[in-house]
Amino acid sequence: MAFFLETLIGGLMAGMLYSLVALGFVLIYKASGVFNFAQGAMVLFAALAMARFSEWIPKWTGIDNLFIANLIAFAIAAVLMFVVAWLIERLVLRHLVNQEGATLLMATLGIAYFLEGLGQTLFGSDIYKIDIGMPKDPIFMLDTVFPGGILVNKEDVIAAAIAASLVILLSIFFQKTTTGRALRAVADDHQAAQSIGIPLNRIWVIVWCVAGVVALVSGMIWGSKLGVQFSLTTIALRALPVVILGGLTSVPGAILGGLIIGVGEKLSEVYLGPYVGGGIEIWFAYVLALVFLLFRPQGLFGEKIIDRV
Template sequence: MGFFLETLIGGLMAGMLYALIALGFVLIYKASGVFNFAQGAMVLFAALAMARFSVWIPQWLGIESRLVGNLLGFAGAMALMVGVAWVIERLVLSKLVNQEGITLLMATLGITYFLDGFGQTLFGSDIYKIDVGLPKEPMFLLEGTFQGGVLVNKEDLYAAGIAAALVAALSLFFQKTGTGRALRAVADDHQAAQSIGIPLNRIWVIVWSVAGFVALVAGIIWGSKLGVQFSLSLVALKALPVVILGGLTSVPGAIVGGLLIGVGEKLSEIYLGPMLGGGIEIWFAYVLALVFLLVRPQGLFGEKIIDRV
């Protein structure tokens, strides 16, 4: 039972990190109605900016404190992501208002390759380390209940807590604020939103900036765990099944989808892997997403689209 709980807790914590990345996809889709393939590149670009700025800025200012360096690096990386959001709106999105969804989708693919190349040009292609002070040592829980206790990684626990707090804050932002309601209005109909005075360009800058912030937090967490390298953008691919499972328009769906996939892949790898030859954790999420596409394409919490003719 103790080993089962270890696997379950590990899956839940991994699922919260998947949900955090998936949240970036949901934010962009809710505001523009387009699936943002650039989210993985944004995670990598933001992590690279944090890794390099936290070293460069203290050197330029002659500061030796790691905490101050991390804060300055975070501020610099966030400013860069806001600048990227403004450039994307000014040079890409503003030119494609009311265009077909496939046009916007191809635009995000172009943004993906641009950010990958520009990030390598600006920050280099080495493997960098992000050290924000997350504890690396494990800890044991429920030692009085189970023999040997339940082993939990402190870094994963802190990361899951940060991800959960951010997801909750963004859920409240969408539901309770005027800007959040304006974002939903823009997603429903660009022209109608403009006709009632909602500034489309400002809304898109806001939502891409928020998605950049989410990408930055996700990049810091994953960069702290795995190191900042160009394969980091592949981690974001695990968020694709999450949004398919939870629904492209649902913030709670991103949470539930992330938790289901995180737990499902861990349990299946441990308990089914020995019988099926292992490697289940690699493809489990995509097979589950395929099943949902066949049975319930809109996901668990997504809005069912009805076309009237």
């Protein structure tokens, strides 16, 4: 029982991080109606900025306090992501208003390759580390209930708490604020939203800025765990089954989908791996997503599209 709970908790922690990355996809889709293939590149670009600025700030300012240096680096990286979001809207999206979804999709592919190249040009292509002070030592919980207790990684707990807090804040933002309701209106119909006075360009800037902050937090956490390297772009690929499961238009779906994928990967690797061979953790999420595409393509919380002719 203790081992099962240990695996379950590990899956929930990983699932919350998947949810955070998937949230970036949902944000862009809700505002523009297009799947943002640049999300992985945004995570990488933000992580590179955070890693390099946290390394440069002490040299430039003489600050030797890790917390203050990281705080300044985070602020600078956030401003940089805001600038990137503004430039994307100004130079790309503004000229593609009311275009076909395939056109916007190809635009995000171009943005992805551009950000990958720009990140390498500005910050280098080596493997960097982000030290945000999260403890990496494991702890034992419930040792009075189970013999030996349950082994939990402190870093995973803190990372999951940060991800959960951001997810909750964004959920409140979408449901309770005027801007959040405007974002949902824009996603439903661009032309109708413009006709009632919703400024489409400003909404897109806001949502890309928010997605940039989500990418920064995601990159910071994953960079702290895995190191900042160009394989971070594949984190977005791991989040694809999450949005398929939860639904492209649902913030709660991104959360629940991430938890299901995280727990499913861990449990399948431990309990099914010995029977089907190793590596099940790599492909389990995609098989589950395929099943959902066959029987419920809109996902758990996605809206079913009905075309009337």
